[in-house]
Amino acid sequence: MLPAAPGGVSCEVTCPAESLVTARVELPPVPETCLCGLPWGSTGAVAPQARVVDTPRNTSGTRIPETHVESLATSAFNMSQRLRGLTLSGPALLTSWNSKVVPRFAHRIPIRELHPFLVAANARHEHTIAFFYREHCTHSLMRAPLFAAVQPFVANVNYLWVDVGAPSNILDWRRYELTHTPTIIVFRNSSVMHTFPDPTTTEFGSLLFFIMKLTGVSDAMDGHMDPSFSCPIPDHTHPIWKPLHRSVQEFQDAMGLRDTQAEELMLGDLQTFIDLGLQLATRDSRLDLVLRYLAILDQVRVWEDEHSFDDAALYVSRYCSGGTSAMLAALAVVLAMLVTRYTADPVEEHHRRQRRRARRAMMARLGRIPPLLLQNPGLAPAGPVAVIALVVVAASFVAPTTASSPSIGNNNNSKDGTKNKKELSWIPTSDTCRPTYFVMGARKGGSTSLYHYLNAHPNIKPYSMSRRKTAPSYGEVHFLHKAHYSLQQYNNKFPHLKPGEITGESSVSTLVSYAAPNHTMHFCGPKVKFLAILREPVARMHSQYLMRIRLGSRLKPTVPFRTWAIKELQRFEQRVIASPNWIDGFEVKAPLFGPSGNGLYEGLYSVHLRHWFKRYPRDQFLLFIYDHFFKHPSGHLKEAYRFLGMDDSVVRCRKVVQRRFNTASDNVRVNFTESHIHQVDAHTDAHLKKFFEPYNRDLEALLNITLPSSWFALDETALHPDGLQPFDPNKQDDDDDYEDDDDDSLKQIQAPTSDDDDDDNNVGGGDDDYDDDAADDDDASSRGLVRGPGDVDDDDDDGGA
Numbered sequence: 034m035l036p037a038a039p040g041g042v043s044c045e046v047t048c049p050a051e052s053l054v055t056a057r058v059e060l061p062p063v064p065e066t067c068l069c070g071l072p073w074g075s076t077g078a079v080a081p082q083a084r085v086v087d088t089p090r091n092t093s094g095t096r097i098p099e100t101h102v103e104s105l106a107t108s109a110f111n112m113s114q115r116l117r118g119l120t121l122s123g124p125a126l127l128t129s130w131n132s133k134v135v136p137r138f139a140h141r142i143p144i145r146e147l148h149p150f151l152v153a154a155n156a157r158h159e160h161t162i163a164f165f166y167r168e169h170c171t172h173s174l175m176r177a178p179l180f181a182a183v184q185p186f187v188a189n190v191n192y193l194w195v196d197v198g199a200p201s202n203i204l205d206w207r208r209y210e211l212t213h214t215p216t217i218i219v220f221r222n223s224s225v226m227h228t229f230p231d232p233t234t235t236e237f238g239s240l241l242f243f244i245m246k247l248t249g250v251s252d253a254m255d256g257h258m259d260p261s262f263s264c265p266i267p268d269h270t271h272p273i274w275k276p277l278h279r280s281v282q283e284f285q286d287a288m289g290l291r292d293t294q295a296e297e298l299m300l301g302d303l304q305t306f307i308d309l310g311l312q313l314a315t316r317d318s319r320l321d322l323v324l325r326y327l328a329i330l331d332q333v334r335v336w337e338d339e340h341s342f343d344d345a346a347l348y349v350s351r352y353c354s355g356g357t358s359a360m361l362a363a364l365a366v367v368l369a370m371l372v373t374r375y376t377a378d379p380v381e382e383h384h385r386r387q388r389r390r391a392r393r394a395m396m397a398r399l400g401r402i403p404p405l406l407l408q409n410p411g412l413a414p415a416g417p418v419a420v421i422a423l424v425v426v427a428a429s430f431v432a433p434t435t436a437s438s439p440s441i442g443n444n445n446n447s448k449d450g451t452k453n454k455k456e457l458s459w460i461p462t463s464d465t466c467r468p469t470y471f472v473m474g475a476r477k478g479g480s481t482s483l484y485h486y487l488n489a490h491p492n493i494k495p496y497s498m499s500r501r502k503t504a505p506s507y508g509e510v511h512f513l514h515k516a517h518y519s520l521q522q523y524n525n526k527f528p529h530l531k532p533g534e535i536t537g538e539s540s541v542s543t544l545v546s547y548a549a550p551n552h553t554m555h556f557c558g559p560k561v562k563f564l565a566i567l568r569e570p571v572a573r574m575h576s577q578y579l580m581r582i583r584l585g586s587r588l589k590p591t592v593p594f595r596t597w598a599i600k601e602l603q604r605f606e607q608r609v610i611a612s613p614n615w616i617d618g619f620e621v622k623a624p625l626f627g628p629s630g631n632g633l634y635e636g637l638y639s640v641h642l643r644h645w646f647k648r649y650p651r652d653q654f655l656l657f658i659y660d661h662f663f664k665h666p667s668g669h670l671k672e673a674y675r676f677l678g679m680d681d682s683v684v685r686c687r688k689v690v691q692r693r694f695n696t697a698s699d700n701v702r703v704n705f706t707e708s709h710i711h712q713v714d715a716h717t718d719a720h721l722k723k724f725f726e727p728y729n730r731d732l733e734a735l736l737n738i739t740l741p742s743s744w745f746a747l748d749e750t751a752l753h754p755d756g757l758q759p760f761d762p763n764k765q766d767d768d769d770d771y772e773d774d775d776d777d778s779l780k781q782i783q784a785p786t787s788d789d790d791d792d793d794n795n796v797g798g799g800d801d802d803y804d805d806d807a808a809d810d811d812d813a814s815s816r817g818l819v820r821g822p823g824d825v826d827d828d829d830d831d832g833g834a
């Protein structure tokens with residue numbers, strides 16, 4: 034973003050990936066910040082105000098007329114006001130519908146009928162020009178009049194409107210290699226002659242452009258070309274599609290609206306639609322609809338790795354093709370904002386009263402807003418957008434902000450200890466999760482000890498295992514990264530809490546899970562807190578290796594540490610090669626491994642933390658360095674208590690921290706005597722340290738800390754120019770060293786099976802040695818934990834303590 038210009042805001046406007054133009058425009062003043070990354074398709078009646086401050090060009094370097102960019106930018110800007118992170122792209126699309134520039138398609142054939150048609154046309158040696166559209170693709174609709182306008186001038190050709198229809202037509206989409214709508218394809222003798230995905234110019238019309246291109250006069254138009262824009266056809270092979278599509282359907286079903294009905298309702302009477310949404314937002318029974326829709330947005334966000342609801346809404350609108358979804362997404366965002374503002378944090382019964390009061394206040398204010406709007410003629414042109422805007426502004430006026438809310442465990446008091454009636458609390462319902470803090474790792478970082486130390490506090494209650502529990506709790510629930518359980522089943526794993534009490538869990542895969550931040554936000558809300566102990570990555574890796582051998586968990590005692598390290602490095606590199614975009618500037622863009630992780634991947638703390646920081650503010654994390662924590666454990670434990678809002682004077686911390694949990698001797702299953710091959714030799718240590726060095730430096734920068742020098746200390750002379758070398762270069766690493774997991778005792782400790790795909794959506798394909806259940810092996814068995822059969826899937830457990 035550029036610095037604000039006098040009297041306005043400058044921002045870099047870049048079209049989404051499928052568009053072509055990059056330009057910098059100066060925009061009128063807006064609250065907070067300016068809006069970037071708008072869909073260029075959001076056009077409509079606007080008052081031009083944006084000013085281009087450099088020369089817009091498309092990706093092929095062609096200069097784009099400034100006036101055109103200005104009008105598009107202004108149009109998008111005006112219709113998509115940014116309000117506290119919200120882009121109302123739905124209403125923006127809606128405006129173009131309402132303006133009635135777009136006729137409904139008069140002539141159409143479904144794509145399924147196109148092939149027989151072409152075969153028949155072929156028999157007659159005819160050409161066919163087909164305009165592929167989707168009913169709810171705004172861009173298709175906007176191009177349609179241009180296509181229609183040219184029709185009278187086209188002779189001796191079949192002129193077709195082809196409805197690409199629903200996902201069930203995917204084979205036909207593939208047959209014609211359709212990726213976007215609108216697309217124009219010219220067929221000759223029933224085979225494709227030319228394909229023009231969204232060939233569009235506002236001045237000449239898409240087909241006219243096509244004809245000019247055919248006749249060779251198109252070069253003359255280059256200076257007048259628009260940036261292209263179109264609706265991508267959803268990738269139905271992508272794993273997200275099914276849940277996304279299902280969620281959208283469920284949402285619309287739950288609202289009692291078919292897609293077209295919703296659309297008509299919106300088009301016919303936007304105010305009614307908004308009123309309906311607001312009613313939903315104020316009724317308990319319907320809040321889950323909003324949350325459900327947020328789940329859709331979350332899915333999209335996980336997929337696209339976007340940063341805010343408006344981006345997610347944008348993608349929903351694209352992948353669900355059109356105005357309805359965009360509108361619903363935008364509306365859902367508004368509602369969600371209202372909901373989250375009015376249902377902020379923890380637990381107890383008396384907070385329900387607060388919530389009821391808050392809801393009454395909200396309803397009163399909402400009831401007042403439309404008349405206010407009507408009385409203010411200045412707001413009239415903004416219409417529906419302003420309605421939503423004012424609702425949001427009004428809601429934020431009466432509701433507390435996240436920053437001002439109290440910390441967990443002390444949620445009824447403001448920071449200075451006085452009661453603040455305006456501060457509302459997050460009330461866990463069946464829709465929210467019971468734990469309010471998470472020890473998130475790192476694996477082998479001492480998290481078991483930390484979790485036990487925390488639980489020594491009388492008001493911090495541990496994760497409760499089932500009634501049939503056979504071993505002490507280690508706090509791993511495997512919910513946030515795998516979603517094996519329903520929320521209710523998850524909550525049942527925790528005790529019921531009295532006022533002033535909190536509970537939490539410790540699943541060491543949480544830190545590295547790509548899906549967990551979104552899951553946590555979705556199920557546990559914005560106020561939960563996180564603790565982690567970060568251990569020097571090579572030591573951490575070594576500890577993990579030894580644990581696996583001691584437990585006989587997929588690693589034979591004959592495998593030297595160096596061999597395992599090489600194998601892990603290779604796995605890491607293979608995954609990186611398979612997913613070249615997984616990281617960008619130490620920011621993870623794609624999950625490289627599932628929760629089973631990888632010896633190296635798990636030590637890239639900055640990468641994982643940065644992913645978390647995108648979802649939760651930094652001050653909700655308490656991060657310890659292993660070396661520091663265990664040097665002065667009692668002082669740091671007190672700090673952890675205070676961080677969780679608990680009184681640190683009621684526990685004798687010095688006594689509590691005397692015990693070490695989950696040490697080497699706690700997790701021995703096989704007869705194993707450590708020898709030199711199990712140690713970290715200088716060569717391996719040097720190469721691994723070298724590997725981790727940039728990530729550790731990045732961690733220092735991210736957390737603004739100085740790590741202990743031991744994290745970087747390496748013996749340069751032990752480095753080999755060709756990288757980490759096996760003990761015997763002639764000996765291939767034998768996969769037999771990595772045992773198949775046919776050990777029943779290990780199977781017992783796996784998390785319950787589920788039809789759910791791995792939420793982390795590994796790239797790089799399967800690695801049989803390391804499936805996701807290995808994570809659970811690590812999490813559970815690593816701690817010497819022996820679960821009884823009922824402990825892992827005892828979903829009927831009422832969890833009561």
Ligand SMILES: Nc1ncnc2c1ncn2[C@@H]1O[C@H](COP(=O)(O)OS(=O)(=O)O)[C@@H](OP(=O)(O)O)[C@H]1O
Nearest residue numbers: 476477478479480481482576663693695696697815
């Ligand atoms: N008080 C104290 N001081 C120093 N070190 C300690 C302490 N408590 C736990 N530990 C060490 O932490 C390692 C176990 O970490 P985790 O509990 O996070 O392991 S796990 O991922 O949950 O399996 C494990 O490390 P290794 O012994 O190297 O395997 C524990 O010894």
